[in-house]
Amino acid sequence: MKFSQWIGFIILICCIYILWNIKQLLLLFFTAVIIANFINHGVQALQRFGIKRGYAVILSIVLLLTIVSGFFWLIVPPFAQQLPQLFKLVPQGIDQLIITIKDFISRLDPELIDALPSSQKIIEQLQPILERIAGQGLSVFYTTLGIPLTSLLLLALTLMLLVNPNAYRQGFIRFFPSFYRQKVDHILKECDRSLQGGLTIILFQMVMISLLSFIGLSLLKMPLTLAQSMLAGILTFIPNIGPVLSFIPPVAIALLESQWKSFAVFILYVIFYIIIQIAKNKLLNPLVIENRKSLLPAFTLLSQVFFAGLFGVLGFFLALPLALVSQVWLHEVLVKDILDRWKNKSSLEQRKPEIES
Template sequence: MKENKPQSTSKNNPSFQKKVWIVVGILAFSIITILLLKATFRVFLLILAGALIAIFFRGLSSFIQKKTKWKEGICVAISIISTFLIVIGLFWLIGAKVQDQMAELVETLPKTVENAKAKLNESSIGRNIVDNFSSVDSIEKAQGFAGQFFQSTFGFFGDLYVVLFIGIFFTISPKIYINGLVQLIPIKGQEAGKQVLNNISNQLLNWLKGTFFSMFVVFVLTAIGLAIIGIPLWLVLALLAGLISFIPNFGPLIALIPAVLIGLLQSPETALLVVGLYILIQFIESNFITTLVQKKLLDLPPALIIIAQLIMGTLTGIWGLVLATPIIVILIVLVQDLYIKNRE
């Protein structure tokens, strides 16, 4: 009579061991991928910033070509050169005044902070605020946060150099990079991939148009308002407000701080006028300018933008805060084109 052989355990089963190794391999690959993304995510943000510059140059060259019927290469060259000439011209025209006011601002701010402390120390609530913000623990936390928030991949000027040249290279020969990216997609989906990339480019171009228009309006209104109030550094403060308004939600708050401090140097009433001016400009920008711009844009939920800014700013610092909105635009286009339009 034949004895029953004991059944092989799962540990001795080759197929089971193979499955275990597959799971371990997938887990290891996932961890390595996450670590690589975390280490290189700031580089991807710089690439995105360069792509935005290229989209701007290409959009401007398309406008020039549409009006003049000139060749594409000539229009691209004109768009790049004219943009640099305009920027250099503006700095040449107002650069000296801005430089003088910036130097005065740097010299005045410490006195202004001390003046603000003196005003706050006149009340018990103000003294508590000053004590809390002046404590060693609060200062160390603020320095640590600022150091992490303003850190960059290659240094500030190194980042600008990288972004600028990436943008120029993308502008000169975009088809090389687009075709290379499309080649990574399976053949059946390459045509759809091209359409998605084209849609992303169009939406980002529309977003840039609206953002630059909003920045210009904020600069003009701030300059007029501060000049009427009589703030001595009105030009540099208005320029700062216009540039920082590129960052929605948090930009106006950042720009308000130096303006209020300069207002406090004159009087508390002047500081309150500055606060009222910035609130009025933010109201006009949010309810009229943004509403006008959004007609040509995707519907971007404000809460979603704030959440993205908080997450990106915490993880990657200033670049994440600046580029949170275009990242949301890209994600919304991807979800709409790849999922919502194709679901049954």
């Protein structure tokens, strides 16, 4: 390697080291980019009606703040009131669920009971892992600026990105060599389309499961229906694991009422997810299928484990957008630009006589 190449390599290593040390702030910036990107689509929709961008930005922000304020005014107070009761009932219901499962297994094979771990052992094994992930993910909030200032920083970053997104976009593109900037611009467009499609579908699922849960649990006269339905909607944001976790609290609480209610709640949630999948395939997929690249379930699950270990709890909740963006970059850079163009020299030499003949 030449001296200039060594200098460039050392600078690259230093940049990677610096980025690793500020990874939590980068994740915060990535969150601001996602929020700004989401609002920007609303701004662009208003611009199509002839509204200037400045007014469209103000109108979009006012509309978003109105929706968020209404949500916190109407939904959050009763949800916060029911949440402590929910946290008390769910462990009791899970204990009852474990007892019911053990009773069922003992009827099939009593020897299997000894092989099953107790809930206390499971909690003891998971506790250090969860504490490490939570502490790592939230360290940016309580060690850097604190929760209020960090939230204010997130809001400021979002507004700055929203006011003039092209300037930040072009600034990011200029970090790459001139011959690759057009390709990076294409990758950013693909990331935008993938995020728009993926987040639209996941938000649709969150709203649908919250509404259906509230209606179904109210008909069954279950306690804490609002808290349970809101928690189910929040957990649905987590791919793969979230839908499974979302119906555990309702089933566990229903088991405290009666066994038939727990079975009815389980069947009800299965029906809910079937309805959501049918509605998604009929209504959303024709609209957003061109804007997203589908994530393989195994890739999504591995990305959740990877980003949770790397960024903590924030990485776990942001695993979907991080996986969508990572998939685009891996497909465009690693697969298309490196692996697809990687030709074996020996195979080319063997084929050369055939081509000449």
